[in-house]
Ligand SMILES: Nc1nc2c(ncn2[C@@H]2O[C@H](COP(=O)(O)OP(=O)(O)OP(=O)(O)O)[C@@H](O)[C@H]2O)c(=O)[nH]1
């Protein structure tokens with residue numbers, strides 16, 4: 001008899017001062033997929049987010065927490081989370097924000113793409129079916145312009161390079177040297193997507209409903225936007241002269 005194996009998912013959520021929304025996001029994930037695990041990577045949030053998730057983890061073995069000593073940026077938090085996830089044998093490793101912008105109920109669409117053999121799945125706002133709730137026109141304009149500029153500079157075919165709702169097959173993520181990914185915020189998301197795309201990864205996109213955060217304070221800053229802009233420009237120019245970063249050695253196509 002052939003034994004059917006079920007892919008095991010971990011949703012990695014970096015947090016910094018997300019006490020108002022994190023518990024409901026975790027509950028919604030576990031209500032959507034009771035077999036999934038959640039890993040919170042907290043940078044010693046002064047508002048007590050770390051203590052709250054510790055209490056939740058004590059009551060539910062599907063919830064895990066990594067505590068880091070200081071706020072060190074999104075990319076570093078995901079680096080620590082990915083390492084932990086790869087060491088703990090998960091098949092699908094998912095990124096999600098803690099502020100309620102990403103809908104946990106849409107997780108099955110992401111998992112279906114990974115189960116279908118995608119190395120990476122991206123929840124996209126700028127494709128048919130994608131919806132944005134409660135963003136003023138200028139936020140939409142910044143996001144659209146950023147995506148348009150990145151597509152142009154990087155000659156990318158992806159439609160939402162900055163989206164933070166995405167997932168990877170573990171064996172594909174293992175090909176990545178996280179030490180080589182040094183950008184933060186949006187730059188981190190663009191860099192990861194571009195590394196996978198230019199390595200010939202199979203990338204699936206699915207439409208998401210993105211909801212502006214209702215609680216807490218945004219960690220987005222002008223510095224993060226400028227970093228992303230400069231990096232994208234630098235990557236685009238260096239790839240034109242054949243000096244782009246090395247490609248990933250992805251596992252053979254399924
Ligand atoms: N651990 C950790 N998490 C972070 C850090 N910066 C941001 N985050 C988390 O990363 C996720 C995205 O951050 P947001 O502030 O929502 O950034 P954003 O979605 O680009 O901005 P908004 O649209 O204003 O929400 C949230 O879960 C944050 O708590 C950090 O330095 N360390």
Ligand SMILES: [Mg+2]
Nearest residue numbers: 097099101213
């Ligand atoms: Mg957000």
